[in-house]
Amino acid sequence: xxxxxxxxxxxxxxxxxxxxxxxxxxxxxxxxxxxxxxxxxxxxxxxxxxxxxxxxxxxxxxxxxxxxxxxxxxxxxxxxxxxxxxxxxxxxxxxxxxxxxxxxxxxxxxxxxxxxxxxxxxxxxxxxxxxxxxxxxxxxxxxxxxxxxxxxxxxxxxxxxxxxxxxxxxxxxxxxxxxxxxxxxxxxxxxxxxxxxxxxxxxxxxxxxxxxxxxxxxxxxxxxxxxxxxxxxxxxxxxxxxxxxxxxxxxxxxxxxxxxxxxxxxxxxxxxxxxxxxxxxxxxxxxxxxxxxxxxxxxxxxxxxxxxxxxxxxxxxxxxxxxxxxxxxxxxxxxxxxxxxxxxxxxxxxxxxxxxxxxxxxxxxxxxxxxxxxxxxxxxxxxxxxxxxxxxxxxxxxxxxxxxxxxxxxxxxxxxxxxxxxxxxxxxxxxxxxxxxxxxxxxxxxxxxxxxxxxxxxxxxxxxxxxxxxxxxx
Numbered sequence: 001x002x003x004x005x006x007x008x009x010x011x012x013x014x015x016x017x018x019x020x021x022x023x024x025x026x027x028x029x030x031x032x033x034x035x036x037x038x039x040x041x042x043x044x045x046x047x048x049x050x051x052x053x054x055x056x057x058x059x060x061x062x063x064x065x066x067x068x069x070x071x072x073x074x075x076x077x078x079x080x081x082x083x084x085x086x087x088x089x090x091x092x093x094x095x096x097x098x099x100x101x102x103x104x105x106x107x108x109x110x111x112x113x114x115x116x117x118x119x120x121x122x123x124x125x126x127x128x129x130x131x132x133x134x135x136x137x138x139x140x141x142x143x144x145x146x147x148x149x150x151x152x153x154x155x156x157x158x159x160x161x162x163x164x165x166x167x168x169x170x171x172x173x174x175x176x177x178x179x180x181x182x183x184x185x186x187x188x189x190x191x192x193x194x195x196x197x198x199x200x201x202x203x204x205x206x207x208x209x210x211x212x213x214x215x216x217x218x219x220x221x222x223x224x225x226x227x228x229x230x231x232x233x234x235x236x237x238x239x240x241x242x243x244x245x246x247x248x249x250x251x252x253x254x255x256x257x258x259x260x261x262x263x264x265x266x267x268x269x270x271x272x273x274x275x276x277x278x279x280x281x282x283x284x285x286x287x288x289x290x291x292x293x294x295x296x297x298x299x300x301x302x303x304x305x306x307x308x309x310x311x312x313x314x315x316x317x318x319x320x321x322x323x324x325x326x327x328x329x330x331x332x333x334x335x336x337x338x339x340x341x342x343x344x345x346x347x348x349x350x351x352x353x354x355x356x357x358x359x360x361x362x363x364x365x366x367x368x369x370x371x372x373x374x375x376x377x378x379x380x381x382x383x384x385x386x387x388x389x390x391x392x393x394x395x396x397x398x399x400x401x402x403x404x405x406x407x408x409x410x411x412x413x414x415x416x417x418x419x420x421x422x423x424x425x426x427x428x429x430x431x432x433x434x435x436x437x438x439x440x441x442x443x444x445x446x447x448x449x450x451x452x453x454x455x456x457x458x459x460x461x462x463x464x465x466x467x468x469x470x471x472x473x474x
Contacts, residue, residue, distance in 0.1 A: 011044070063085040072142060072146060122215065255278065371395060435470055
């Protein structure tokens with residue numbers, strides 16, 4: 001009996017996929033740029049199944065690639081081409097285990113979709129604030145494993161700030177029960193924080209407890225046309241003076257990126273008569289039902305107009321209008337995917353440095369990659385700017401030519417990031433795409449510590465080998 005047949009005998013037959021057509025959806029990344037091979041795709045139905053699978057993987061030395069909704073942008077959940085790995089898809093661990101409105105917490109299994117958490121929190125008159133363009137398909141395990149960010153980080157923080165406890169399975173199959181929904185717990189090392197953002201390289205996350213917040217009773221959403229990124233920073237400062245800590249989102253987009261989005265959605269989606277060089281998306285909210293958020297936002301925008309910071313602005317007059325404005329922002333990834341070959345970056349710098357960072361990227365792109373169209377979109381309120389260089393569809397003879405150019409683009413962009421003391425990845429993670437870049441960007445001593453942590457959790461190196469850190473030779 002083969003090792004895989006032995007495992008299949010311990011699990012429900014539906015847990016093991018080996019037919020090529022059944023495995024195919026699990027073997028490529030969302031962008032369609034990376035494709036791997038796998039020994040099998042394993043789909044556990046319970047935590048006990050995950051434990052069984054990892055005990056088997058330890059005995060057989062089978063590499064395991066954990067996978068959530070497969071919406072990641074750094075190829076962290078895509079197997080290599082060796083065919084030795086088994087993909088561990090957590091999608092069937094999809095129960096909401098508890099919602100505690102009094103304690104403001106929610107516990108969900110790894111396969112729950114983000115939108116499901118938002119809906120369950122809303123039923124209890126609470127808010128789960130994480131919001132991403134992929135919230136209809138990304139899963140709890142993935143958002144925790146990548147320390148996801150999204151549009152509300154400026155107010156609520158990243159996933160690291162939202163997680164209270166984790167349940168996870170070690171590489172040897174031991175289940176660690178750490179789902180305590182506690183706000184204060186100093187009993188030993190905070191292993192939870194090592195797991196958050198570890199991209200499946202230390203353990204397999206099977207459930208998480210999250211913080212909930214008061215449901216906003218009043219909100220206002222606006223879209224502004226501005227002349228440049230410096231105006232965005234000035235607008236943010238003015239908005240803070242008027243709205244205080246009630247700013248939930250503050251997003252920046254260049255006009256070229258808006259153009260791609262409108263190509264996808266239709267020109268009528270833009271609520272302005274004229275186009276503008278840059279745009280800012282704003283949302284403010286308050287849990288008090290009588291808070292006049294629309295008036296607060298209108299007052300802030302009026303001050304910005306008087307100071308010549310704004311060129312134009314619109315404030316949504318209904319929930320449907322607000323949703324339509326945010327659709328322009330959330331459609332960016334799909335628009336870029338449809339536009340042609342591009343090299344994307346998930347960078348962060350200090351918020352005050354964003355204008356100079358963008359100018360430096362524009363200058364470098366014009367000098368080194370004159371055929372590229374630089375695009376910028378991101379969470380300017382927390383300094384996270386997505387830099388995309390878009391190239392012509394027929395510009396590359398083959399994938400190897402594009403890969404070589406992409407490597408050169410990455411080096412150029414990351415050099416600029418380093419000059420500003422920024423990060424090469426703010427929310428997407430290292431995955432497999434940025435392993436080399438991390439090796440160049442991080443201190444050798446930092447990498448040594450990371451390797452030591454990896455070895456402590458996964459001494460055999462079977463958990464997502466090649467992600468975050470380079471895989472050791474077989």
